[in-house]
Amino acid sequence: xxxxxxxxxxxxxxxxxxxxxxxxxxxxxxxxxxxxxxxxxxxxxxxxxxxxxxxxxxxxxxxxxxxxxxxxxxxxxxxxxxxxxxxxxx
Amino acid sequence: xxxxxxxxxxxxxxxxxxxxxxxxxxxxxxxxxxxxxxxxxxxxxxxxxxxxxxxxxxxxxxxxxxxxxxxxxxxxxxxxxxxxxxxxxx
Numbered sequence: 001x002x003x004x005x006x007x008x009x010x011x012x013x014x015x016x017x018x019x020x021x022x023x024x025x026x027x028x029x030x031x032x033x034x035x036x037x038x039x040x041x042x043x044x045x046x047x048x049x050x051x052x053x054x055x056x057x058x059x060x061x062x063x064x065x066x067x068x069x070x071x072x073x074x075x076x077x078x079x080x081x082x083x084x085x086x087x088x089x090x
Numbered sequence: 091x092x093x094x095x096x097x098x099x100x101x102x103x104x105x106x107x108x109x110x111x112x113x114x115x116x117x118x119x120x121x122x123x124x125x126x127x128x129x130x131x132x133x134x135x136x137x138x139x140x141x142x143x144x145x146x147x148x149x150x151x152x153x154x155x156x157x158x159x160x161x162x163x164x165x166x167x168x169x170x171x172x173x174x175x176x177x178x179x180x
Contacts, residue, residue, distance in 0.1 A: 007099075009097075009099075009134045010134075011134060011136065021135075024135065024158070024159070025137075027158055028137075028154060028158065031154075031157060031158060033139075033150065033154060035139060035140040035141075036137055036138065036139055036154075037137070037138040037139075038136070038137060038138040039135065039136070039137045040135070040136045040137075041133055041134070041135050041136075042133070042134040042135075042136070043131055043132070043133065043134060044099045044100075044101060044131070044132040044133060044134040045111075045114065045129065045130070045131050045132075046101065046128070046129070046130045046131075046132070047115075047118075047126055047127070047128065047129045047130075048126065048127040048128045049123075049125060049126055049127075050125040051125075060123065064118060064121075064123060064126075067121060068114070068117055068118065068121060069114070
């Protein structure tokens with residue numbers, strides 16, 4: 001079994017209102033960054049997972065997103081591997 | 091001027107308590123994923139920015155993180171480029 005470190009990014013779908021992104025956009029403009037546009041805020045979830053292969057780890061993470069981490073109506077998700085370590089027990 | 095699309099990830103520093111991560115960890119265990127560990131939740135901020143070069147865009151994004159987006163005491167940030175488009179006006 002290998003320990004996989006994954007990053008899951010959950011972001012609002014295009015067209016869905018994002019009040020947190022709007023607030024940050026506004027704050028950046030107030031601070032003088034007038035060339036910033038289209039600010040969207042999502043979640044970046046890091047977790048460690050034991051699995052036999054990277055495909056298995058990604059499949060588990062996809063199931064977690066579908067069941068708990070993302071709202072399929074309003075949010076998209078992406079899964080990336082960050083780094084791999086091996087555990088002592090096989 | 092080129093439009094850069096950046097992703098800024100703001101995550102709690104190691105050692106800082108992360109109650110949202112703990113709650114997700116607990117919920118994943120309750121749903122049967124007992125092999126998940128070390129869940130940390132941060133923000134994934136996407137934004138569009140006009141700049142002369144990628145270095146200039148990253149420097150601007152770093153300044154935004156230091157001034158507004160991240161709390162330097164409790165959070166780390168990383169900046170990635172997502173994709174580049176060119177605007178019609180130079």
